[in-house]
Amino acid sequence: MKNKVLVFLALFLVTMSYGQTTRYIYETSVNPDSINLVSLKNEKTFLDIKDNRSLFISENKLIKDSLFSTFKLDEKKDIKKEEKDFSKLGIKKHVEPTFFEYYITKDIPGQKVYYYDRVVGKQIYYQEDRPVKWEITDVTEKQNGYPSQKAVANFGGRVWTAWFTKDIAISDGPYKLSGLPGLIVKLEDDKGDYKFDLIKKIIVKNAFEEPISSDVKLSTRVNFNGDKAALELEFIKNKRLGSNGDGMQSFNGGGGKHGGGMGGMRGGNHLGGGEGMSHRGGMDGNNPSMQSTNTENTSFKNNINQNPIELK
Template sequence: MKKLGILALALLMQHISAQNNRFVYQVTMKPDAENKTDIKTENAYLDISGEKSLFYSENRYKRDSILQKAFQGGVGRASINREQMEGLRSNINYSVEKDKSSQAISFKDRIGRDIYVYEEDRPLNWKMSSETTKIGEYKVQKATTDFAGRKWTAWFTTDLPYQDGPYKFGGLPGLIVKVEDDKGEYSFDLMKNYKIAELVTLNQFGNTIKVKRADYLKQQEKFKKDPMSFMQSGGGGFPAPPRAGGGGNQNPADMRKRVEERTKEEAKRNSNPIELQ
């Protein structure tokens, strides 16, 4: 009977782990290095299945869904409510996918017209602490790590059958309920979770280009200096996809000026990124 009980428990845990679950994190950020009082807060999803997990912005998903419906309906950008889209602006324009079998972490981010993908090449070396507390309904344990130029403190729980967390964080013997850097500039706080039918497929407008992390960083810098080269060629010499809805009447000089001004403003607003190294 004891063996049957153990087997039943193992099967139950396997069934729970195989379900698709969404964990909603509140992400708090201070992305502007010159204005630390400018605090950005938005929700992000960590969707977990038996094979992988996907971390992405709630606003980005909503924006992409609106664009996808507009283009599928054949009406293009003209039908899109600009005010609604502005309300869905996100500071989390990337997504992070973790493969459970290979333990690979894939980071995806848009530069210009295209999506750049790289596999994270830096391991997370956690230092476990015996310190425990309670966050919400979960009993949590402390762990710390140095990653990408920041010192991070995580609180994880074994009350849930997952060894995962928001962003690139994971590898602890439980789900990360909270993780923040020692300067209080970035934090991820679990708010709620619920079951979902399946993991979403994020819309990938433009080309998907696989690169090494170092090459991604080089392309980022190149984009900041000359954004128009990415808008015209797709970046790095790759052909750009055709533009929906024409747009051929725009003055090239005015267009270049607008893009460059917008890029500089974006760079200023994101001068304190989550990864400093």
């Protein structure tokens, strides 16, 4: 019964923001192990389009983040902290894990791509600095119900084959892959490790939008892993000093202005320019339950992310 209530709550929350969003749903297959031959794992990923901006996020992450956002709102209503224990609420047990713990936003006309992740309760992001260079072929086929054309690109250490349709005049697609004269309806890499198939298009009124923390850290693609490691070290240092994760003042960057991306979808502008969308609320690392959950999520990511989508 608790499981059904959580699922209902999560699906309800997914429609609790403002405006109307076109959601393209992809059946996504992932090979979790680059060494051993194992069965592909499946989950759904979403490409949410609103105005000229998009959000790529997995269904499971969207559900989890929407639940977390609700509990943060409840906290502001003076609900006791002990009632905020996520394990007691059954979330860790019932919310399915995902291969996509991050999310990606795009400014479609400007072809600007932003990658958002979280470490020890702190958000961190960067702007992608490598444009996808497509080779559009003359090969045409019907893919997933759409008349499509084939294109190939080398990106992130993988050779990607995309099938795009001009019937949907949106220059976007799953993950960071975009820039074609139509929506990507099928995408797979040359190793057979990642595959995205468009299965449905729906209209979502008041779609949930990813909140961005006011202390989000701006990084770069090249420095991203190093900055994440530095955040972890700073967190450990503060824990030892008894500051419980506060006092990360020594870390510059971040700031509350982001845009060109999806989460929040209203106003604002990215540090790099663009129309952008402001981001409301957010989750910080000061809630013990949140810290515990984030630690467990990091451990889960380490276990499943043996075959990252980007090899270089």
